[in-house]
Amino acid sequence: MAAYTIWIDMQDIFQYAEHNRRPSGIQRQVYEILQVLHGCTPQSEEVHIGYVRKGVDGNPACIVSAQDVENLFASLADDEASAVTEPVRKAPSVPKKTTRKYLLKSPFAKAMVFKQFNRMRHALIRNFEQMPEPLGRPLLRAGTLQMRVLRMVRDLRSQSVVRHSTSSQRTPVRIAEPVSCEGGMKPGDIFLIMGAAWADAAFGERLHAIRKTYGLKPVLLIYDLIPLTCPEWFPPQVVSTFSAWLENVVPQCSDIMVISQATRKDVQDFLAQRRLHLNQAPWVVPMGGGFGDMTAATREAEAPGLPPAGSYVLFVSTLEARKNHILMFRVWARLLREKAYEDIPTLVFAGRPASMVEDLMQQMENTEYLDGKIRLIREPSDEELRGLYKNCLFTVFPSLYEGWGLPVTESLLFGRPCVASNVTSIPEAGGKFARYFDPYDFEDVYRTIRQTIEDREGLKAWEEHIRRDFQPTPWSDTARAILKSCEVAHRSSQQPEMRAH
Amino acid sequence: MNRVWIDVDVLFTSPSLEVCSEDVRRFLVEVCLALQACAPDRIGFVRRKSGPQDWISVDWADVKDLPVVTQYWTGALHVIGRQSEAKKHSKVRNGAAPPHVAGIADVLRTQFQVLRAASGWFGAAARYGAQQWQENLVRRSILSKNDGVTGKSRHSALLNGAPLKDLARPGDFFLALGPSWNRPDYSQTIRWLRDVMRVQFALFVHDLQPVRYPEWFTKATNTHYEAWHRTVLPLVDQVFVRSDAVAEEVTGYLAHIKRPLLQPIVTVPVGSGPAPTGGNLSRQAARKTPLEGNYVLCVGTLEPRRNHELLLRVWRHLQKGMAEGSLPKLVFVGQVGWLVSDLMQQLENSDWLNGQVLLVSAPSDAQRDALYRNCLFTVDPSLSGDLSLPALESLQYGKPCLASKPLAERTSDQGLVRYFDPLNLHDASRVIGKAIEDRDELKCWADEIERRFKPVSWQQSAQTILQHTL
Numbered sequence: 021m022a023a024y025t026i027w028i029d030m031q032d033i034f035q036y037a038e039h040n041r042r043p044s045g046i047q048r049q050v051y052e053i054l055q056v057l058h059g060c061t062p063q064s065e066e067v068h069i070g071y072v073r074k075g076v077d078g079n080p081a082c083i084v085s086a087q088d089v090e091n092l093f094a095s096l097a098d099d100e101a102s103a104v105t106e107p108v109r110k111a112p113s114v115p116k117k118t119t120r121k122y123l124l125k126s127p128f129a130k131a132m133v134f135k136q137f138n139r140m141r142h143a144l145i146r147n148f149e150q151m152p153e154p155l156g157r158p159l160l161r162a163g164t165l166q167m168r169v170l171r172m173v174r175d176l177r178s179q180s181v182v183r184h185s186t187s188s189q190r191t192p193v194r195i196a197e198p199v200s201c202e203g204g205m206k207p208g209d210i211f212l213i214m215g216a217a218w219a220d221a222a223f224g225e226r227l228h229a230i231r232k233t234y235g236l237k238p239v240l241l242i243y244d245l246i247p248l249t250c251p252e253w254f255p256p257q258v259v260s261t262f263s264a265w266l267e268n269v270v271p272q273c274s275d276i277m278v279i280s281q282a283t284r285k286d287v288q289d290f291l292a293q294r295r296l297h298l299n300q301a302p303w304v305v306p307m308g309g310g311f312g313d314m315t316a317a318t319r320e321a322e323a324p325g326l327p328p329a330g331s332y333v334l335f336v337s338t339l340e341a342r343k344n345h346i347l348m349f350r351v352w353a354r355l356l357r358e359k360a361y362e363d364i365p366t367l368v369f370a371g372r373p374a375s376m377v378e379d380l381m382q383q384m385e386n387t388e389y390l391d392g393k394i395r396l397i398r399e400p401s402d403e404e405l406r407g408l409y410k411n412c413l414f415t416v417f418p419s420l421y422e423g424w425g426l427p428v429t430e431s432l433l434f435g436r437p438c439v440a441s442n443v444t445s446i447p448e449a450g451g452k453f454a455r456y457f458d459p460y461d462f463e464d465v466y467r468t469i470r471q472t473i474e475d476r477e478g479l480k481a482w483e484e485h486i487r488r489d490f491q492p493t494p495w496s497d498t499a500r501a502i503l504k505s506c507e508v509a510h511r512s513s514q515q516p517e518m519r520a521h
Numbered sequence: 522m523n524r525v526w527i528d529v530d531v532l533f534t535s536p537s538l539e540v541c542s543e544d545v546r547r548f549l550v551e552v553c554l555a556l557q558a559c560a561p562d563r564i565g566f567v568r569r570k571s572g573p574q575d576w577i578s579v580d581w582a583d584v585k586d587l588p589v590v591t592q593y594w595t596g597a598l599h600v601i602g603r604q605s606e607a608k609k610h611s612k613v614r615n616g617a618a619p620p621h622v623a624g625i626a627d628v629l630r631t632q633f634q635v636l637r638a639a640s641g642w643f644g645a646a647a648r649y650g651a652q653q654w655q656e657n658l659v660r661r662s663i664l665s666k667n668d669g670v671t672g673k674s675r676h677s678a679l680l681n682g683a684p685l686k687d688l689a690r691p692g693d694f695f696l697a698l699g700p701s702w703n704r705p706d707y708s709q710t711i712r713w714l715r716d717v718m719r720v721q722f723a724l725f726v727h728d729l730q731p732v733r734y735p736e737w738f739t740k741a742t743n744t745h746y747e748a749w750h751r752t753v754l755p756l757v758d759q760v761f762v763r764s765d766a767v768a769e770e771v772t773g774y775l776a777h778i779k780r781p782l783l784q785p786i787v788t789v790p791v792g793s794g795p796a797p798t799g800g801n802l803s804r805q806a807a808r809k810t811p812l813e814g815n816y817v818l819c820v821g822t823l824e825p826r827r828n829h830e831l832l833l834r835v836w837r838h839l840q841k842g843m844a845e846g847s848l849p850k851l852v853f854v855g856q857v858g859w860l861v862s863d864l865m866q867q868l869e870n871s872d873w874l875n876g877q878v879l880l881v882s883a884p885s886d887a888q889r890d891a892l893y894r895n896c897l898f899t900v901d902p903s904l905s906g907d908l909s910l911p912a913l914e915s916l917q918y919g920k921p922c923l924a925s926k927p928l929a930e931r932t933s934d935q936g937l938v939r940y941f942d943p944l945n946l947h948d949a950s951r952v953i954g955k956a957i958e959d960r961d962e963l964k965c966w967a968d969e970i971e972r973r974f975k976p977v978s979w980q981q982s983a984q985t986i987l988q989h990t991l
Contacts, residue, residue: 068789077646149862152649153857154645154648154649155642155645155646155649157645158638158639158641158642158645159638159639159642161638162635162638162639162642165631165634165635165638166635168631169628169631169635172627172628172631173628176624176625176628188804218761229554232526248838250871251870251871251872252833252837252867252868252870252871253867253870253872256869256870256871256872259870341863341867348735349736353734353736359734375866376863376866376867377863378862379825379860379861379863379864380863380865382739382860383736383737383825383860385740386735386736386738386739386740387735387736390736458947459943460834460945460947461945461946461947461948462944462945463942463944463945
């Protein structure tokens with residue numbers, strides 16, 4: 021078999037780094053996979069790994085060096101430690117080349133402006149909402165539409181860059197950094213998309229250009245289709261961008277990977293609806309687990325100010341409607357009505373309040389965080405998260421819809437029992453080591469959680485079971501599955517030629 | 522001859538929805554009307570003028586003219602749902618030719634919409650200002666009429682604008698029918714009534730939920746509510762409630778705060794008599810109500826304990842399992858209350874479940890009437906555990922009602938309401954889905970209601986109250 025290169029699209033992560041300083045779920049996962057990907061490439065065969073992003077001149081695929089990618093993740097590395105050593109860490113990655121200047125064009129100033137703008141926007145929204153309804157509604161509507169205009173203009177600008185390049189430029193790839201890789205891209209190479217590429221509305225065009233110009237074969241990793249299946253949990257803008265993205269991108273990809281059986285089913289439904297056929301049925305890639313340096317998990321956590329060990333139940337997740345924090349709030353409210361205060365463990369929410377939890381936040385406020393039985397630990401660092409996981413009684417994960425359910429895996433990695441909801445992909449993440457409830461049946465939820473709280477003996481045995489039998493999926497499994505899928509895609513792209521011979 | 526003085530101050534002050542919900546206001550107006558009809562000579566209406574001991578009488582004719590009451594007859598209909606057709610079309614277009622990004626034309630068009638929405642604000646502001654001004658004018662004219670003692674009342678000149686301290690006789694009753702807990706100095710009024718005026722005090726307790734379920738209300742409510750009931754309940758000579766469940770709550774609460782109950786609690790049957798204006802809906806109003814096609818009705822203020830979110834989930838669930846077009850629309854009737862901004866956001870985001878859900882806020886009686894008459898059935902997924910006024914109304918209109926499973930057996934439903942578990946999506950979906958699919962069964966059920974339902978009139982409610990006060 022001919023040697024080929026897997027070109028990994030890093031555009032979304034570069035873009036993400038412009039506005040954010042800490043990686044979120046998907047960036048973390050990509051990072052973990054990239055860490056092990058090299059080590060997993062089969063020695064016998066000629067498989068190379070390369071990285072690409074959109075060039076400053078609009079080139080749809082411009083090669084970036086491994087060093088660039090490393091710097092990128094370093095700039096995203098979180099923890100207070102990085103804030104302290106920021107200047108030091110930053111120094112080597114400050115670019116001299118124009119391409120890199122573009123990518124890091126004063127990200128802090130940009131982020132500041134962005135933050136200020138958002139703060140103002142939220143203040144306005146709050147003000148409008150407080151007005152009497154007939155007065156506030158037209159203003160809110162005007163504001164929403166204005167935001168839409170701004171986004172459209174932004175998308176339009178980024179699109180024109182791509183268009184420009186595809187129509188006029190057929191020049192070879194501009195190389196950002198001298199890369200020692202064997203030449204540039206060639207037909208039959210793989211274009212691997214495993215990040216959050218849907219943030220870019222013009223991605224379909226870009227992919228088209230990449231396929232046409234370089235003859236790369238796209239392989240797409242899909243995490244979930246939730247904005248499509250349950251639009252009510254997302255801002256309309258996200259839903260329309262995401263579905264437009266799918267409509268544009270999926271028909272161009274005949275090789276799709278998914279991260280769970282549940283997502284696979286959603287993808288297959290989507291394909292059936294659109295009458296699209298794939299080269300291979302969506303390939304389920306096993307998801308690894310763990311974040312940062314997991315060996316640190318064994319170390320004593322150095323995170324002061326957290327609730328005392330064994331006194332709390334943990335729920336790690338961004339606070340948003342889909343994650344269903346309100347259900348846990350209700351369970352604890354009922355526990356407080358039915359049990360003595362001191363017999364109830366504290367419920368710890370670890371995460372950042374995000375969309376559509378205004379009412380929940382208000383309800384917690386109204387009840388004094390259920391008389392102190394709920395604590396919201398905002399934006400915990402990795403170190404704190406480790407500490408929280410290590411010292412909790414057990415974790416809960418009542419989410420209503422997931423592509424995988426990383427907090428369940430993480431809980432098990434730390435040896436903590438997890439009580440989770442039994443919908444979509446969550447049972448895949450928890451396997452036989454988690455216990456489940458039906459999030460749509462309150463009685464069931466309440467009973468399961470109450471039993472877990474009351475049966476400390478059982479909890480011990482359960483912990484023991486996890487400690488003894490739980491086999492975490494290493495990220496290398498994920499990487500291998502991805503490579504395998506790429507190989508199948510590559511082979512299939514070769515077949516027509518072979519037939520021609 | 523004893524009289525009953527009824528506190529209608531809440532109608533003059535028009536407090537927030539959380540203080541006086543639509544149900545409570547409706548109850549208040551209907552009971553006042555019925556009391557007025559039953560014993561016109563022995564009923565007086567009073568409102569507070571300034572201090573806690575400064576109450577004056579008002580003529581019912583004037584109360585009837587108040588904006589809060591007239592609005593209830595004329596209505597101020599808003600139908601909220603999927604945004605205008607234009608948006609729908611642009612969506613369809615977007616869907617047909619999955620676009621990458623909008624063109625410049627789209628940007629300009631949206632910018633134009635921004636300008637239009639913004640300029641529309643001036644009109645809205647003017648209309649709103651005018652409406653407020655008008656309401657104020659009406660209110661003020663009534664107030665000024667009351668202030669002079671010269672008003673010409675049918676019963677007696679005494680009954681209009683005269684201070685309560687001149688009118689009340691020892692042995693009279695003072696009845697607080699509506700909510701008064703937003704007045705922190707109410708206990709001073711009660712002490713004055715009982716100790717100085719020798720007037721007995723009766724209180725209608727609608728519910729004690731802010732005490733038991735503080736999470737459903739805002740903080741201000743909870744603080745006031747609890748403190749108010751703690752001081753006031755032990756002073757009440759006669760407690761009225763609308764159901765045995767509330768009676769239990771009150772007894773339990775009094776036991777909890779270790780205070781005695783002065784008289785056994787009286788349960789007042791809640792009326793469900795037909796609305797006074799029936800049937801003749803103007804063509805314009807009819808056009809605005811979602812009358813065409815099948816729909817299921819859910820009546821009640823949008824607030825957390827009403828559990829509207831469950832219905833959203835149920836409809837999403839049913840949508841998956843049913844053929845396109847066979848799922849009836851879901852119509853919420855009620856004003857947008859508190860702690861539902863996330864629910865509203867979810868409705869917005871899902872484009873009102875692709876147009877399957879509608880919200881009709883503040884319909885008039887005639888429109889309400891039309892909405893009830895033409896619906897398939899009604900649902901009441903409330904978590905409060907009490908049979909709501911809308912459920913009774915539904916039976917009154919001969920419409921089947923699916924409601925939340927009560928904690929204890931209840932008799933007020935006359936065995937005609939069917940139940941589901943409001944905390945279990947599967948159960949709710951099954952019960953509601955069955956009602957939607959099995960139309961024959963639904964017809965039988967409606968017939969049974971028609972045959973067996975014995976409506977309680979508001980007169981009966983009034984009579985029960987009079988029995989225990991006069």
